[in-house]
Amino acid sequence: xxxxxxxxxxxxxxxxxxxxxxxxxxxxxxxxxxxxxxxxxxxxxxxxxxxxxxxxxxxxxxxxxxxxxxxxxxxxxxxxxxxxxxxxxxxxxxxxxxxxxxxxxxxxxxxxxxxxxxxxxxxxxxxxxxxxxxxxxxxxxxxxxxxxxxxxxxxxxxxxxxxxxxxxxxxxxxxxxxxxxxxxxxxxxxxxxxxxxxxxxxxxxxxxxxxxxxxxxxxxxxxxxxxxxxxxxxxxxxxxxxxxxxxxxxxxxxxxxxxxxxxxxxxxxxxxxxxxxxxxxxxxxxxxxxxxxxxxxxxxxxxxxxxxxxx
Numbered sequence: 001x002x003x004x005x006x007x008x009x010x011x012x013x014x015x016x017x018x019x020x021x022x023x024x025x026x027x028x029x030x031x032x033x034x035x036x037x038x039x040x041x042x043x044x045x046x047x048x049x050x051x052x053x054x055x056x057x058x059x060x061x062x063x064x065x066x067x068x069x070x071x072x073x074x075x076x077x078x079x080x081x082x083x084x085x086x087x088x089x090x091x092x093x094x095x096x097x098x099x100x101x102x103x104x105x106x107x108x109x110x111x112x113x114x115x116x117x118x119x120x121x122x123x124x125x126x127x128x129x130x131x132x133x134x135x136x137x138x139x140x141x142x143x144x145x146x147x148x149x150x151x152x153x154x155x156x157x158x159x160x161x162x163x164x165x166x167x168x169x170x171x172x173x174x175x176x177x178x179x180x181x182x183x184x185x186x187x188x189x190x191x192x193x194x195x196x197x198x199x200x201x202x203x204x205x206x207x208x209x210x211x212x213x214x215x216x217x218x219x220x221x222x223x224x225x226x227x228x229x230x231x232x233x234x235x236x237x238x239x240x241x242x243x244x245x246x247x248x249x250x251x252x253x254x255x256x257x258x259x260x261x262x263x264x265x266x267x268x269x270x271x272x273x274x275x276x277x278x279x280x281x282x283x284x285x286x287x288x289x290x291x292x293x294x295x296x297x298x299x300x301x302x303x304x305x306x307x308x309x310x311x
Contacts, residue, residue: 034259037273038234043285047269049161050240053171056159057245059118060085063094063111066121079108084140086160088130092118095133097126103197105137135196136160136168142199143170143190151186151209166194171238174209182246184210184227187238205236214248226253235263235271243267 063085067073074080081098084105094111110129113121140158147156155175163169170190174183185206192199212225227239235254243252247267255262260276266287273283284292 035261035275035277036259037261037263037275037283040285040291042234043263043271043273044289046235046237046240047271047285047289049237050244051269052161053159053173053237053241054244055118056085056087057157057173057241059087059092059113059121060094060157060159062113062118062121063092066111066123067094067096067109070123073109079106082137082141082144084133084137084158084160086133086136086162087115090115092121093129093133094121095129095137097137099134099137099141103134103138105132105134107133135192135194136162138196139168139170139190139192142192142196143172143188146190146202147172147186147188150188150204153183153186153209163191167200168192168194168196173238173242181211181213182242184212184225184242189238205232205238212249214246225249225251226255229254229256232256233259235265240265240269240271244269 060083064083079098080096082096084093084095086093092113092115094113095105095107096109097105097107099105107126107129110124110126111121112124113119140160144156144158148154151174153174155177157173157175159171159173161169161171168191170188170192172188172190174186176182186209187205189201189203189205190199191201229236233256239252239254243249243265244267250267252265253262254265262274262276264272264274264282266272268287270287271285273285283294286292
């Protein structure tokens with residue numbers, strides 16, 4: 001089991017059902033909590049999407065750094081109202097510009113890097129962009145507006161996913177320039193039609209924002225942050241992604257107010273599933289996307305030794 005005994009626990013309820021905490025902790029007067037974890041397929045989806053979010057965030061950070069380090073950059077608000085980072089045909093594109101009144105994206109600057117090496121971001125002429133990124137930019141603009149209006153912070157990081165159906169998914173995360181602090185919560189998942197205009201789905205993943213200090217507590221202490229959901233039975237991709245982006249947090253325990261199952265997330269992207277009635281046994285999704293054999297799983301029989309004599 002990967003849980004350590006000595007933990008510093010920070011419980012961030014942020015309005016996610018603190019009134020039901022007794023049920024989560026096994027209050028005798030509360031209904032019996034569910035002990036059924038989410039399906040393995042859901043854990044795999046969360047892990048894969050979290051890795052994508054991390055890759056996109058790192059590509060966006062690198063694109064921003066390269067642009068800020070460049071000479072003769074015009075950062076006037078009239079030109080630089082938004083940024084979008086997304087993969088396209090084997091490359092990452094970092095785009096900075098604005099969306100006009102007709103919904104057309106007007107790029108001011110564009111950067112490109114090989115998909116496997118986003119740190120190689122370099123400026124490219126905007127007239128060499130391979131496609132019109134207006135649908136994605138429209139979706140991001142709408143998603144950011146809703147997020148700012150909901151949580152009151154203007155620093156919002158969008159992450160764009162082009163789904164196999166053609167739909168556009170946009171995650172919005174709370175941004176920060178403070179390397180010792182990040183903002184937990186305040187995130188959405190939006191789904192738009194391929195034109196980037198029609199909003200098909202809007203899911204508030206956390207109802208409020210909490211500032212979290214990522215500085216180590218002590219040199220010899222392990223830290224675990226804990227969070228309870230009210231609406232989601234399992235971990236969320238944005239939670240795992242933030243832990244991977246800020247490994248100083250060490251681990252994050254996620255549960256639901258009406259279940260007896262805890263999901264412990266780790267910076268390498270792995271997830272341990274722990275049930276209240278048998279905490280010594282976990283179901284571990286490893287960082288490589290495979291599940292570890294159960295501790296009580298039968299081992300395959302060893303091949304019998306051959307007793308044949310050599311000629």
